[in-house]
Amino acid sequence: MRQSMWHASGLNAEHIHQLGVVFGLLLSTIFLIVVGVALLSVRRRHRGFDQERLEGSHEPSARTEARLRWIVGVATGVTILILFGLTIVSVSVGKVISASVAPAGSLFVDVTGTQWWWKIRYASDDPSRILQTANEIHIPVGRPVAIRGNADDVIHSFWVPNLQGKRDLIPGRTTLEWLQADKPGEYRGQCAEFCGLQHAHMAFWVIAEPPDRFKAWFEQQLQPAVEPSDEDQRRGKEIFLKSGCVLCHAIRGTDAGAQIGPDLTHFGSRKTIAAGTLWNTKGNLAGWIADPQNIKPGTHMATVPIGSAEMQPLIDYLESLK
């Protein structure tokens, strides 16, 4: 599990990584030179520097001063040149990675940050092909993906370091960035702008797949939820529809259509629950439903009273929603 700009797996992250290596090497060298000169100055005792002793002071000679002025002047000039170069390299990389217009052929994904999870919506001109999900973004490898960011409540920041730098999601504005994965993989991302109590537990996953697998996934996700296949799951569905769950959650293909919490239509296919807080296992799900405040204090997920006899079927049902 990696969430690291050092392990770039996408076009833009790769550009930034290379820029970082250039900056890092150059700046470390400068740092070592400066500290080295400072330390050497401790060791030297004015060899070759003639001094006139004033009262209480030891002023260096005019010749020494002139020589130092020359060295400082050159050092300043070199600094200016280096910074000028770095600025140009940086701005030209910036032009590539943070274009304000997404490249042609981009897949458009609307990401809305909300305390403390991510609404994901695959845009399409055809309303029947708009896909709504949460906390997990599948993308095709090799195709640019434009992330149109927005926020429901406070400012969040969308960040998948392996693929691209971050972009703030600001209420009332739409921000844009694009990313592209170059190899298949599962990349963790996290909210980067402090957004309140559970800022620490607002993660998501970007899953990059070969185009055909992505297409298969997309088509499958467009389908309504699967029907329960056994008695337990059927009972679970009933419990879900009768309980408080439906006040916030939607499962397409059932009567549950609320848009307050994450869409659960294909809940069982996701890696994690509670925005990257827990792995999606039956045990974790039971713990999460029974006492969300214990796992993610302050979360807006309500504690819905579910009897111990009802918990097992409910979980069976939810996990069956592949």
Added chain:
Amino acid sequence: MTPAASEQHAYADVDVLRRTWSSKPGLMGWLSSINHQEIGRRYILTAFFFLLVGGLEALLMRLQLARPENTFLSAGRYNQIFTLHGTTMMFLFAVPVMEGMGVYLVPLMVGTRNVAFPRLNAFGYWIYLAGGLFLYGCVFFNMIPDAGWFAYPPLSGPQFSPGKGVDAWAQMITFTEISALCVSVELVVTILKMRAPGMSLSRMPMFCWSMLVQSFMIIFAMPAVMMASTVFLLNDRTLGTHFVNPAEGGDPLLYQHVFWFFGHPEVYIIFLPALGMISSILETHTRRHIFGYPALVLSLVGNGFIAFGLWVHHMFATGLPQIGEAYFTAASMMIAITSGVQIFCWLATLWSGRLQPTTAVHFVFGFIFIFVMGGMTGVILASIPLDLQTHDTFFVVAHFHYVLIGGALFPLFGAFHYWFPKLTGRMIDERLGKLSFWILFVGFNLTFFPMHWLGVVGMTRRVYTYIPGLGWGPANLMATTGAFLILLGGIIFISNALRSRTAGARAGNDPWEASTLEWEAESPPAPYNFANLPVVTSRTPLWTPLAERPIVIGMREDRREILITNVLDAEPHHRSVQPRPTLWPMLTALGFAIGLAGSIFAFSWYYVASVLGMIGLIGWFWPERPLRVDP
């Protein structure tokens, strides 16, 4: 170095001077004091107290982060503590301590008897103290801000931060910025109009230059934060205005622009005085005049200007148009030029001087190491693509602790050891001083260096915990260990100061054989600073042969008279009489404090502030006969 005592007495009647300039005895005298040394000392001590508080808050955070999914602090508590830590360090420690050093040292360095507006000076201290007590008073009643030290709306707005915590935060800033404005105004006037005759601008000590530039920066920057925190945020919260609340049609990015228009210069407001301190320490301890004085001055002024042009690099992730991004990258890079020139000048000074490795010099070397590394990561953050990756991660946390602790705290500690003899009349123990330096230096790097790496591998800042699988545990544990080393270094530093204050060797006027005027005064200085006001004939007045150092005569000693000189050349212009000590600045500050504190609960308390403040000001400015002592 200084004229013999008998020689001084030939011109000045120090007994009359002492009676003229002393504060009154007793508690009332303490409360009514307007002496710049006393006020400066209070600033420094109060700020160090808040440093301790902010440091302990940092330790709590480090304990929580020591291992993944730790439960030492709850999410809510952690958010409150990091907000308090940042707020305390920025507003209640870093700026005030630098102001305190300026208030204490500048009049001594320019060779005058007090700051320009002594009552305003006292008022500034009291309002700062009130601000600190107000914030922590609110903490005591569990009204604790938890939206971070820059409190971005809408998170800090009425909808998402109910309760009074953020109001307390916003109003505390009002207190501290009033205080900072008071000090900056009086330092500008002191520096420009009260320098010793002959101390033309080109002969002014570097520390005074740095305080001058810093003061002008405060005058331009602080009104912006007043706009952001009070006008925008507090009014949105308490009056229902619509400046930055998107739910009401306001613009949250407006807040960020105005806040960082203050917030970025703020860093330089903290950092510039430290640069002046470095120059003072180096000049004395290399036994040569500072190299490249004009370049250093121009760089300081350049820093002051450029600092106002790069606030947007705090907002790169919000998505700006490309042309704006390129401009702000270039501006952010540019500040490295002026900072670089200063480093080069100090290196040249070190290279060609005869270095005396005192504790203060150790801290200067600590500064060079840490600050230069912070500067390098700063260049990385100026680059938009790299900033988009590292912004809001622990890389940034590492960066700003390197520049603020390295750039301001290490020089400050060096300055503390350097001027300790002047402040207390005693030498500070060098052995313990160096020990504390090494522990602080190692502890600092152990704490903050791993954070660079944590940021690169994806750890975002302001998280109260993190999941185990990401591999962040060991580096965090290392940082926590380092934090405890810093605590140990701090304890040694404090105990050294306390012990040396009474047990140190007597310092005499000028233990380091330094170059600037403050070392001509007694240690600690008499209330009148100088028996005879000095006349300056060179950039390093105390290294000028005694015979070439005239003094000012003809000043009256039986009233608080100071000499006003002109701005460029410090030619004597006229004599001015300063007001006498009074309780009114303290009472005015108290009145304002009551009103401002109440205003977070109900608007009507602003009326209280106005009325009480008005009464205070009437008392303050009531015409009075100047103080006159019998000869």
